Amino acid sequence: MAVILYNTVLSQTFSPCGNFLLAGNTYGSVAVYDLQKILSPGEGFTSPLHRPEYHFKLNNESSVCSMVTTDKFLVTGTVGEIHGWEWKTITSNKNPKLAWTIQIPSSRDTLEKTDVNCMFSSEGQLYAGCGDNKIYIFSLEDGKLVRTMDGHDDYIHCIHHSDTQIASASEDGTVRLWDMRQKTCTNMIQPYLSDKASRPDLGKWVGAVSVNEDWLICGGGPKLSLWHLRSMDVTTAFPIEDSGIHVANFYDDRIMAGGSSPHFYHLSYTGDVLAQIPSSSTTVYSAVHQETPFKLLCIAGSSSKIDFCTNFNYRDQILSFM
Secondary structure, eight states, rough: OOSSSSEEEEEEEEEETTTEEEETTSSOOOOOOOEHHHOOOTOOOOOSEOOOEEEOTTTTTOOOOEEEEEEEEEEEOBBSSEEEEEHHHHHHSSSSOEEEEEEOOOTTOOOOOOOOEEEEEEEEEEEEETTEEEEEETTTTTTTTEEEEEEOOOOEEEEETTTTTTEEEETSSEEEETTTOSEEEEEEOGGGGGGTOOOOGGSSSEEEEEEEESSSEEEEOOOOOETTTTTTTTEEEEEEOOOOOOEEEEEEEEEEEESSEEEEEOOTTTSSSSEEEOOSSSSSEEEEEESSSSSSSEEEESEEEEEEESSSSOOOOEOOOO
């Protein structure tokens, strides 16, 4: 593989068995890491950086904007397309087989293809938040478009779900809540209008959102902020003052977040900083974690390096994308 001096890792996911980490970059390349070999490198290993088992290229070589894991497939979201790759061909013989492709519907008014910025799967359906302001829902059985959620006025950065509810974050400055059984938005918040969260100098865009039964966490240009779903009021604005937010997730009794900052943060619901992990990237775009078979947190962004944490409170190893 040719040496790339500048690299951005946009997306990551774990294999269904949890033994492999996959990361996708802006050049349409996917790196495959064998986690067992990283955690137990064997005698004679001296390199400070762990390298992938191998790479493979997407057919259209577009940015790997998003990734999601299903039982049978690695699903990659690119520009105008979603691809499904058979896991057994990725993890066993280093010769990934493209199983299917879904084309994102295009508008008659434009020839430009839209980015698939974020995805998740649930109950046999694939949800894709896209650059044309829409959330598309496809059947994983036959790839057909089931329905479209339309309401944002600008492109969607992030979608997340809890039970029957979806939260979406957009460049338009809104977080919208949707019932997974309906097409229309059920509620909306505008963090840039909150005195606690507003940061006019960074803009109104919302880059990340996560939702559970009682709470919603979001951030972008506005500060990372915690919202109570029943009252739709902001309860905590977090002390990450100069950072645009691209990642925000609930984990146990804490919140994990990162963005245009040299650190990745663990925070309490009340705003205390519980951990501050140094980042190899000037901007974090992706963070994934799992509990079994290995407890891991992997943080990636505007770098060819991925920060690897077996204890979620600090970085103990670094992976190289090259």
